[in-house]
Amino acid sequence: MKISYRQGYLKQPTYDDLMYTKRLWEDEETMAFNKKWGGTIVFPKEEWMSFYERYCIDDPHYVYYHIYNNNHEFIGEVSSRSSDLITHHLNIKVLASMRGHQHGYHALNAYLEYLFNTPHATIVVDDVASDNQGAIHLLKKCGFIIEKENSEIVYMRLDKHQFDGHNK
Template structure:
């Protein structure tokens, strides 16, 4: 299976499965099928494929010469989270495409610098099990949906974080290392302002990561809040 960046003319596939009641049954809580006529293709394509502004990612799943699904993620700016999307048409389910597609989506998101993916799934959607098996966990739930979450990387490229918000990011984003019986924190950062910030907390250079980004390390001598004084 491979990821395929669709051309405008390929959107017939999306129109077809979005108009299929069996495929879109997961969306029954929000109206079921979704009309996607050709008259909407160009605007949608411009928004999702051409001018995505690094806030949206969309690909088809392709097995041989056959389109078998779609994967996507986008930045929900209201909640400030990255929301995942995987749809396998009904006729192609039960073949492992959903599992493969979700794995490829997580890999693509991680490669594009996304640290955490979320998905809000209707409470009665059997697809929840697919996400749980892929390492997502429940963040919270309402009467209508479950919010699932997966941390894609324990390291995140952190830009400028205010002192007031540092604890909010700390435990979730920084990689823990254990050596010589002590715990260390490791992160990557390359922007001058970020490097100055982390050095002010006692981080020191520690080589580079697999993406050739500078790594910094600090021994755990208490909470970062204490280090801020």
């Protein structure tokens, strides 16, 4: 499935497209935000099939897309997971080399519009490291509000009705 937006599109990856996921997760500059929790994520090919079966094959509990620009260049990923199909826990990563061009903002808005148009999704949340000001700014720009925060984590939330009002 493909979701288009002004600057590019979201596409569910094929198995072979997971090479881009590997590149994203193993890029030190991109994953610098994750230093407190180990930094880069090693993603050997032996783990691809189990990841692919969970995140990329029509399970509404796991929604995973790659982000591409209009030149078909890989930009990053956006995904969510949910145990109850109502509250979705967000993940978005944009390659460090592609940041600063509104890719994350437009991709996230397209993703949220898609997610909130599913039958059950009504809440999207994200736990952001308190020093990840770029992510906090992005989420606020998309309508998320800070629900709780401490010295380590900023817990942000967006309800479906807030998103609808934010984007009209």
